[in-house]
Amino acid sequence: MKSLIKQGTTAIIGLLLFSTPAYSEHSTNNQNSKSNSNYLTNVTPNVIGKSVIETTDQYLPLKQNLKQKNILVQVKPNNSPDTLTNTTTPKLKSNQSSLFTAANAAKILPADTALFGYVNTSSPDWEDMGRFQLFRLLGQVISTSLVFLPSQYTNYASYLQPWIGDHVVFAFLPKSEDKLSSINSSFLTLAAVKDEQALQGIIDKFKRSVTNIKEQEYKGIQILEIDTSQGRPSLTQRSRLNFLQLRSSKTSLKKKPKINSQKQTLAIAVVPGYVTVATSVQPIKQLIDSSVSQGNTDNLFDNPNFQPAMSHPLANKAMFGMYQNPIEYVNLLESFIKDPRLSFPPESMELLNTNIRQIREQIKPYNSTNSFITIQPEGLRFQVVAHRKKALTASQVKLANIPEEKILSSIPAATYSAFTGKNINQTWQIISRLFATQPKAADSLEEFRNFFRSNTGLDFEKDIINWMDGEYAFFFYPTKGGFLSSVNPNLSSTSSNLNLGIGLSFQTSNRKAVSNTLDKLNEFIQTVSKNEVTVSNSTIKGNSVTSWESQSPTDPSAYSLLAYSWLDDDTVMITTGKGAIADLVPQPYVSLPSAYNFKTATNSFPHPNQGYFYMNMGSVLSWAYGFVPAEFNSPYFQTFKQGIGSIYSISSSSSTTAEREQFDTLIVLAPVRKELNQFEKVKN
Incomplete structure (x- = not known):
């Protein structure tokens, strides 16, 4: 099960780095290229061009800032030979857990990051999942499904695994004060890199293979922006045959109008120790800005509200962990629904805004929430902890x-x-006070009270809820x-x-x-x-x-x-x-x-x-x-x-x-069932 999760995680990174639209662009413009399935397996990982990090005056603030945070990774200088070696590959010390590495990612994120999550593929819980029948069955289904995955993606997974670390971090960055935020402009993924030079070799090959790519340098960091809205997925031989048969059939398919013709992009950048992927350049630039800001050493790792997430007893063994800044997260949600591309009708906007106002009231007593998914002897455990501002x-x-x-x-x-x-009486009072702050909700509540009274002759609060x-x-x-x-x-x-x-x-x-x-x-x-x-x-x-x-x-x-x-x-x-x-x-x-x-x-x-x-x-x-x-x-x-x-x-x-509110869920699972041999089957 752990190997499947590891392969799946790296496959996702591969899909992000080598998206189908971008890959098909390469296929379209290079007729002499080798088949998709052999593209990566026939690539030798050579570094061509400049290194990931240039020691320039413009880049120096970021380099110094990352060095102070103990996450600066050495890379090959510009005049290095073309052949990759592993002599400078950063290695985690034996006493360093992947959680420590995941926590290190928080050192380059803003202090007011709205959401920070990590998937820890080195957790022993992945192995423990194999003890349960449900995950044994799921593992069989996943293994079968991988057969139908395009071969280039499985090649990507095997090629990426050696240099991808044992965790992947994802984050929603805080809303900018002067502009609206969207999911594209605030969400990014960080994957720890064990061999940064090997990664740069892949990126350099990728840059030469794709035409719809734009490269820019921002404060010493190279950002690749790929236009994925124009690419067409390449078809396998069987898919192409099915497509031609469908097109030649008598069935006429009406072409649906495009709902959203906004430009779709994929942005990739390498910062020391990490490759970051987003669907636009904005969150990557915001990440870089937070690292090189003038005299600003604030980061998520040093945020006191973030510390309970990393010191929690479950954090070190959790397969999945997450930290949320409630206020910043709600600010993002409020900004998301105002995105004109979503085009919510007025009545839906009013309802969403009402819900957000209610959520704001509910989260006022809390300064952070943490979530964990772990395995325990009985089965799968989910836990959410909300930390109070005032005890x-x-x-x-x-x-x-x-x-x-x-x-x-x-x-x-x-x-x-x-x-x-x-x-129930106390719970109802809280709900009533919450409804009273919203005119439409208050009217609906009053209508319910009147309906109950007229049909039963009873006062809902006094005769039912009160006792x-x-x-x-x-x-x-x-x-x-x-x-x-x-x-x-x-x-x-x-x-x-x-x-x-x-x-x-x-x-x-x-x-x-x-x-x-x-x-x-x-x-x-x-x-x-x-x-x-x-x-x-x-x-x-x-x-x-x-x-x-x-x-x-x-x-x-x-x-x-x-x-x-x-x-x-x-x-x-x-x-x-x-x-x-x-x-x-x-x-x-x-x-x-x-x-x-x-x-x-x-x-x-x-x-x-x-x-x-x-x-x-x-x-x-x-x-x-x-x-x-x-x-x-x-x-x-x-x-x-x-x-x-x-x-x-x-x-x-x-x-x-x-100090906190805690919510727990436990799914108790059956252990793996013993396979009966032929003699036992006949006997039974």
Whole structure:
């Protein structure tokens, strides 16, 4: 798996450096050139012309600045012989990790860089991925797909790998104060270079092979700008034959008008230790400017808000890591949507601007966010950390998290999926305040309140939300009872009913308010149904249960639409019928915290936390396959089942400390399955 990722990463760099349009331009203008597939394999890596770095007075500030940052790499002088050697190739010391090299890239980026991300192909996690069945299957698919990749691209990958480092950095540079920014003018990629002279040899060959290329020097750095809007991809022999057959057929294809005729370019430059690629020269120039600015030594690496991203325990082993400056990132988004080439309609612009204003309010308490993707023994882990500007007090942290997680004991272990949390009332107040700042959103919220009041006779905030101040749970679980048991989709002969119940459990500090609301709802359902729905009380396993019951048109016996019961003094359970609640009172036979799958999915999350999202994929898939027609059994579907069936569970949780908010997601995966030999297959 690691080799596939490594090859894929270098192939992407190859595609950027040697784009199809530029390559086809070479093919068009050089009829005597060799075939595309052998182009690079027959090139000898010789350096012709001047070196990457010229020691001129104009270049000196950049050279000195990079030297101060310990990232200046020596290269061959202008009078060096034409043949490449590896004697001056910069080597990482054995104790230098690729993360350290990735962090070094931050030393040439502006301090207020909006986004900094890296892919670490030397992480041991790439090897660990091979332990899981899902990635074994994906690896087989990727290996098969590489066969169909044009041969010149795979040659590029093998040719680039020796001089590309073990990480690739990508960044969104900050918005310029006096002009709008677009993705093209702010995004660039940096790839660490182990052999800068070999890279320059390739670039020199490339410059001589392509005609639609413009070369410029900016503050001592050579920038190549390739016009990719005019090039046409070269066709393989089979593709050319298919194209000619299509053109000669009777089918007439209407030519679509060009939506965007803007000039498309690819810019490449080499700075010491890195090759940088962008879709325009602007971000490369901005990168150079930030390195040679007069007396300005500010850079991203020295930004205090950036340090937690590199010192995080997961950073050194993460396959992928990312840092965001929230304010600068939102500034970029705001500028992106104003790009005239996007041509958003006025109503969409208004909605986007509203969303951005809301995001600005939400990110005010934070000065940075970090994200990581890693492998742990259970499977694939995603983590996002938002660092606060001002620390919370101990009482604020205690209020934010759930100390006891009592509500989990009301959920059955066989639950398909569950979502738990705390204090819906507080969450609703935050949402209401946010809506109140936007006129249209405020109007929509008021319309909803009026609609709810006119149709139920209840005040949504006072009668419903107000008492939801404790833990809550919303879950789907298997049951043969309840209202949904009468639903038969008739999709499969093996499924007599949905085998599904829906449960809601709430803790409250105001039981009297809850009882008043439930009494009002009981009166409401009888009134609107003209007493076709009755409210009845019964006892199940010692618990008093209230049920809304109706007569079925085909069955004279009553069936329950909804049922609720108090599990204890402060916890009420509501389900889809009396038969469904019978599986939950006074408590499930086996509760969710006791389930092995749930413990595996959540034990590595921080405790205490703000609740969970949990999906038992085995149970969900088993339930869903019951509605798949027996004849729907194609090889593609079987492959899909193998892949998705190797996911045991998906779970998420958020937690709060004084200094940060943290969000975690874990995908628990099945280990690689043992291949049965011929004897075992016969035996089974």
